Amino acid sequence: METAKTLVHYQAVQPSEFKGKDFLRGDEFNRQELEYLLKFAGELKRMQKNGQPYQPLKGKTLGMIFDKASTRTRVSFEVGMYQLGGMAMYLNGKELQLGRGEPISDTAKVLSRYVDAIMIRTFAHAGVEELAEHATIPIINGLTDLFHPCQALADLLTIQEQKGSLQGVKLAYVGDGNNVANSLVLAATLLGLDVRIATPAGYEMDQTILLQARQYADGSGGKLLATTDAELAVYGADVVYTDVWTSMGFEAENEARLKDFAAYQVNRALTNLASPEYIFMHCLPAHRGEEVTADVIDGPHSVVFEQAENRLHAQKAIMASLIE
Numbered sequence: 001m002e003t004a005k006t007l008v009h010y011q012a013v014q015p016s017e018f019k020g021k022d023f024l025r026g027d028e029f030n031r032q033e034l035e036y037l038l039k040f041a042g043e044l045k046r047m048q049k050n051g052q053p054y055q056p057l058k059g060k061t062l063g064m065i066f067d068k069a070s071t072r073t074r075v076s077f078e079v080g081m082y083q084l085g086g087m088a089m090y091l092n093g094k095e096l097q098l099g100r101g102e103p104i105s106d107t108a109k110v111l112s113r114y115v116d117a118i119m120i121r122t123f124a125h126a127g128v129e130e131l132a133e134h135a136t137i138p139i140i141n142g143l144t145d146l147f148h149p150c151q152a153l154a155d156l157l158t159i160q161e162q163k164g165s166l167q168g169v170k171l172a173y174v175g176d177g178n179n180v181a182n183s184l185v186l187a188a189t190l191l192g193l194d195v196r197i198a199t200p201a202g203y204e205m206d207q208t209i210l211l212q213a214r215q216y217a218d219g220s221g222g223k224l225l226a227t228t229d230a231e232l233a234v235y236g237a238d239v240v241y242t243d244v245w246t247s248m249g250f251e252a253e254n255e256a257r258l259k260d261f262a263a264y265q266v267n268r269a270l271t272n273l274a275s276p277e278y279i280f281m282h283c284l285p286a287h288r289g290e291e292v293t294a295d296v297i298d299g300p301h302s303v304v305f306e307q308a309e310n311r312l313h314a315q316k317a318i319m320a321s322l323i324e
């Protein structure tokens with residue numbers, strides 16, 4: 001029977017090059033490596049749909065630490081690990097000794113002796129970097145306040161499927177310069193997309209990340225526009241993307257954010273400026289009537305559930321690539 005190993009040949013990338021590495025931001029792999037992961041994810045998706053098992057992770061275990069709520073990340077990682085032949089263990093951060101002050105470094109060293117990889121969703125990105133520094137196994141970021149790389153990989157897989165290719169695709173992100181925006185903009189500029197990000201003043205992307213993305217765009221033939229003008233960003237766009245105005249951990253700012261983001265709602269008037277074949281994307285969960293209107297997210301251009309499904313396939317490619 002065909003296996004993904006024999007199916008995936010992307011010049012200049014050896015699957016072994018990924019072994020043991022971390023996935024923390026979305027730009028730790030170069031363009032060829034990202035393209036390989038997308039191709040691998042597509043093949044794993046096709047195999048799963050065809051009922052062809054691919055189980056390279058038999059006997060392997062993934063520890064999943066959650067300090068924040070989750071539906072998609074938790075379920076897709078757990079199911080993905082099972083489909084790859086391994087098992088995943090849910091660990092509530094509050095119930096670990098970590099939640100009572102055990103050092104991150106000790107936790108990293110202990111868990112490295114039990115499990116084969118760790119997926120973590122938490123607040124401070126620095127904590128995940130510390131975990132990665134002290135662990136001897138791959139660390140996968142399942143969302144921090146600063147990055148959401150697994151989401152970005154699934155998003156790019158979705159855009160590639162829907163648009164046929166990535167180079168030059170006009171991607172407009174409208175809303176908060178948050179974790180989802182940071183990883184998406186980094187990976188999309190590495191892959192040569194024409195990225196426009198529109199945020200209200202005071203909610204821009206981290207300037208260091210933006211500068212890094214500009215360099216990636218220069219190297220890939222992509223483009224990057226950062227603006228406060230949502231109409232300018234969406235004009236002629238192939239993809240219109242938004243996310244919640246108040247991310248997890250920022251609830252105290254909710255009232256101020258509702259006012260500050262009011263002009264950045266993705267609605268019919270805004271999407272009328274996009275390409276007639278535009279697709280609407282959102283990482284979910286969504287707040288209808290806030291960052292997006294129901295007619296847009298539930299309308300014919302929306303691919304949000306294809307996007308959510310692709311979390312599973314993209315993360316299977318990551319796990320099968322990184323875990324030794």
Ligand code: CP
Nearest residue numbers: 070071072073283284
């Ligand atoms: N998009 C996403 O990460 O969803 P969950 O918060 O449900 O995991």
Ligand code: NVA
Nearest residue numbers: 178180243247248284
């Ligand atoms: N930006 C959102 C994404 C949720 C998946 C948050 O951090 O809450």
